[in-house]
Amino acid sequence: MGKAISLLIICFIFSACKKDGPLNPYDNPNLDPPIINDTNYFSDPTTFAALHNNIFIPTCSNSGCHDGTFEPDFRTIESSYNTLVYQPVIKNDAANSYEFRVNPGDSEKSVLYKRLIEDIDGISGIMPLSAEYNSEHYWYDHKEEYIQNIKDWIDYGAKDIFGNTPLQANKVPEMRGAIAFITGQPTPLPREPPRGTIFIPSTATSIDLWFSVLDDLLSPSQLIYNKIKFCTNLSSFENQTEFDLEIIMLPLIETGFYLSTTDEFYHKYTLDMSSYSSGDVVFIKIYVQDDVNEITEIPSNGSEYQIIKHFTFTVQ
Numbered sequence: 053m054g055k056a057i058s059l060l061i062i063c064f065i066f067s068a069c070k071k072d073g074p075l076n077p078y079d080n081p082n083l084d085p086p087i088i089n090d091t092n093y094f095s096d097p098t099t100f101a102a103l104h105n106n107i108f109i110p111t112c113s114n115s116g117c118h119d120g121t122f123e124p125d126f127r128t129i130e131s132s133y134n135t136l137v138y139q140p141v142i143k144n145d146a147a148n149s150y151e152f153r154v155n156p157g158d159s160e161k162s163v164l165y166k167r168l169i170e171d172i173d174g175i176s177g178i179m180p181l182s183a184e185y186n187s188e189h190y191w192y193d194h195k196e197e198y199i200q201n202i203k204d205w206i207d208y209g210a211k212d213i214f215g216n217t218p219l220q221a222n223k224v225p226e227m228r229g230a231i232a233f234i235t236g237q238p239t240p241l242p243r244e245p246p247r248g249t250i251f252i253p254s255t256a257t258s259i260d261l262w263f264s265v266l267d268d269l270l271s272p273s274q275l276i277y278n279k280i281k282f283c284t285n286l287s288s289f290e291n292q293t294e295f296d297l298e299i300i301m302l303p304l305i306e307t308g309f310y311l312s313t314t315d316e317f318y319h320k321y322t323l324d325m326s327s328y329s330s331g332d333v334v335f336i337k338i339y340v341q342d343d344v345n346e347i348t349e350i351p352s353n354g355s356e357y358q359i360i361k362h363f364t365f366t367v368q
Contacts (some may be wrong), residue, residue, distance in 0.1 A: 097197075098204040101213045104129045107198050111187040117180075123166075124153060137210050137218045145172040146312050156210035159203045191363060222344040225275060227351060228315040229262035229308020230336065230363050235260050240306065241365075247309055247358060249348060250365040254283055254330040258329075259365075260357050262317040264295070264308045265350065267342050271297050272318040277341040280321050286335050286353070286360070297321050297338060309362055329368050336363040342363060 080188035088225055094102035108126040124135040135152045141163045150163040152173075159165040166172055167179045183191035191198065209217045222329040232241045232250045242251050252259060261280075265272050283289050298320045308315035319338065328334065341347045351359045 056118060088333065097201045098208065099213070100133060100205060100211065103202060103205055106189045106194075107191070107202070108132050110189040111180055111183045111191045116193050133212055137212075138220050143167075143173060143176050148310050148313065154206055154210050157207060159206040162206050165199075165206055180308050184230065203368050204210075219330075222342070223268040224269045224345045224348045225265045225272075225340050225342055225350070227309065227355075227359060228266050229310070229317070230264075231259045231262045231304075231306050231308070231317060232365060233262075234258075240301055244366075246311060248361045248364075249333065252325065252328075252365050252367050256325050256330050258325055259323050261321045261323060261336070262304050262306070263314040263319040263321075263350075264306075264317045265338075265340055268316075270301075270330055270342050272316065273301060275340045275342060277321060277339060279339040281337045282323070283337075283340070284332060289335075289337055294339070297323060309359065325367075330367050332367045334365050334367075336358070336365070338363075 056107060062063070094105055096102060097106065104126070112124075112126045125131040137156060139153045141150045141153055144163070149162060150166065152162065153164050155161040155182070164171065167176070171177050182192060205211075210276075211217055230250075232252070233239070234241065234253070234256050241259070243249065244251070245313050265275065277298060279294040280288055280297050281292045281294055283292045300318055303316035303318045304320075305314055306317060307313070308317075319340075336349050339347050340350065351363050
C-alpha cells in the first residue's frame with residue numbers, strides 16, 4: 053500500500069513539473085517551411101547567380117562547349133566566376149586590346165562581352181556559335197536582354213554571388229619579346245617567319261640579346277633576380293649556369309612577339325658565340341621576379357610552342 057502511494061506521488065510530481073508545449077523544440081509549427089514558396093532567387097537578372105542560371109548553364113555549358121573541355125568552365129557557378137573575372141584571354145583581336153575575359157567595371161575591355169556582339173579576330177565568330185533550345189531560357193528569344201544583363205553585371209563591378217567586389221591579384225611578369233643583334237650592329241637579326249627562331253651567322257663572334265618583359269605594377273627596370281640561361285636541350289635547363297642580365301635604363305624600342313605593337317626592351321645580355329658552331333639550335337630562358345611573386349621563368353616548359361621557338365637561336 054505504501055509503495056502504491058509513493059508511486060502516485062512521484063507521478064503527480066512529474067506531471068506537475070511538465071511544461072506546456074511540445075517537448076521537442078523542433079516540433080514548433082512556426083519552424084515549418086512555408087507551404088507556398090514564392091521567393092524568386094533570380095529577381096535581379098544582372099546578378100551572377102542569375103546570369104549562371106539563365107545564360108551560362110542553358111546556353112554555354114553544353115556538351116563539347118564550355119563543359120569543362122576548355123575555359124571558361126560554366127559547369128558550376130564557382131568555376132564560371134573563377135574562369136571569367138580577371139582571367140587572361142586566350143583569343144584576342146589583332147591589336148591585343150583585351151587583357152581579361154572579364155575586366156570588372158569595364159565591359160568594353162572585357163572579351164566576354166565583346167565576343168557576344170562582334171567577331172573580334174575575324175575567325176572565331178560571335179558567341180554563342182549555337183544554342184540548344186530551352187523552353188525557359190532560350191538564347192535567341194532573349195538575346196538582347198541577356199547581352200545587356202551581362203554588360204550591366206560587368207559595368208557594376210562583376211560582383212560575385214555574395215555581392216563582393218573582386219580584387220585583382222598581382223600578376224607575374226609577362227613575356228613581350230626577344231630580339232638579337234650582332235654586337236655593334238643596328239639591324240636586328242632575321243627570324244624564321246613570323247616569330248620563330250633567330251638566325252645567327254656562323255661568323256658572328258658575339259651577339260646582343262634584348263628582352264621585353266611587362267609587369268602589372270612595376271617598371272621592367274624595377275624587377276629583380278634578372279638572370280639568363282642557355283641550353284641546346286629544352287629539358288636540361290636545371291643544371292645550366294645562370295648569367296646576369298643587364299638592365300638598360302633607356303630601353304630599346306622594337307617590335308616584339310606581338311607583331312602589331314612595339315615594346316620596350318630593358319633587359320640585355322651579350323653572348324660570346326665562340327662555344328657555338330653551325331647547325332646548333334640554342335634555347336634561351338630568362339628569370340625575373342617582381343616584389344610579390346616567386347621567380348618567373350620565361351618561357352616555361354608549359355609555354356606555347358611558338359613562344360618557346362621565339363626564345364631560340366639557330367647558328368647558320
